[in-house]
Amino acid sequence: MSELEQYYRVLDLEPGATLEEVNQAYKDLVFVWHPDRLPKDNHRLQQKAQDKIKALNEAREKLRSFKDQSQTVNYSRPTQQKKPSSSYYQQPQTNYQQPNQNPDLSGKDFSRANLSNRDLSGRNLSYANLSGSNLSDTFMHKVNLRGADLSEANLFRANLLLADMREANLRSANLIGADLSGADLRGADLTGARIRSGERLLVKLIGANLTGAIMPDGAIHR
Structure with a gap:
């Protein structure tokens, strides 16, 4: 072999x-x-x-x-021209950088971007605009999302193990099925975020730090 x-x-x-x-x-x-x-x-x-x-x-x-x-x-073969690879986004945006091309994406604008199923592990997305973006099934182990705007983002089944999400804006985000085990959520705003189905919690928060975070019901976690 x-x-x-x-x-x-x-x-x-x-x-x-x-x-x-x-x-x-x-x-x-x-x-x-x-x-x-x-x-x-x-x-x-x-x-x-x-x-x-x-x-x-x-x-x-x-x-x-x-x-x-x-x-x-x-x-490099002139007789074989390939079509450009499909964009990460549903609608091409010339001002976007593809996440896999640059580990430092702090402050970048990915609002409404389709990043589903991507591997963003270890990327620096601090203070990036990800509002309304599709991050379902995305792998974000140890990603830096400090201060990032994730309002109304779809994080369905996203893997956020050990992610830095301090002061992140998660207002009205869909967190159903997301794994936030070990994530740092100190000071994050989860107002209106979807984390339950009825009384059943559907987000993994094992070992997560929620000190000072605003919970979906508006209460501040102590």
Whole structure:
């Protein structure tokens, strides 16, 4: 088995899988193996999870690099012209930067953007305008959203493990199914945010810091 095939196997994929399939497989497996989801006192499982995450990161980066090189070769052939890749957004916006091209996106305008299913893990989106944006099923592990405007954003099933969301505006945001485990929500405004179905809480907040946050009912969390 070649080294490239081994990277596909690490992600439980068949050789030749698309970049989109690679990214999705990576997100799914990191979600399963993240150490924060395992008992802290089980050192064997913690070490296994850390080794697994390391292998997943390496496999994704190697396959991304391979895909990028393949695209560069194809684009260099004058007889083969490819159509531009589809935008991240439902309606093209010339003033937008694609998130995967730049880790520092602080203060950028992504209002009403379609960022569903994207991998924004580790990105700096502090004070960015994400109002009304579609972030459903988006992977945002350790993303920096401090002071960001997420009002009316759709965060359905978004993965926000260990995200920095201090002073973020989450007014009227849809948080149903979102995982905010370990997130820092100090001073965040969740007024009117959707987090329940009836009396059932449908947001994961294990280990989240909500000190000073304005809760959906307007009460300040102490």
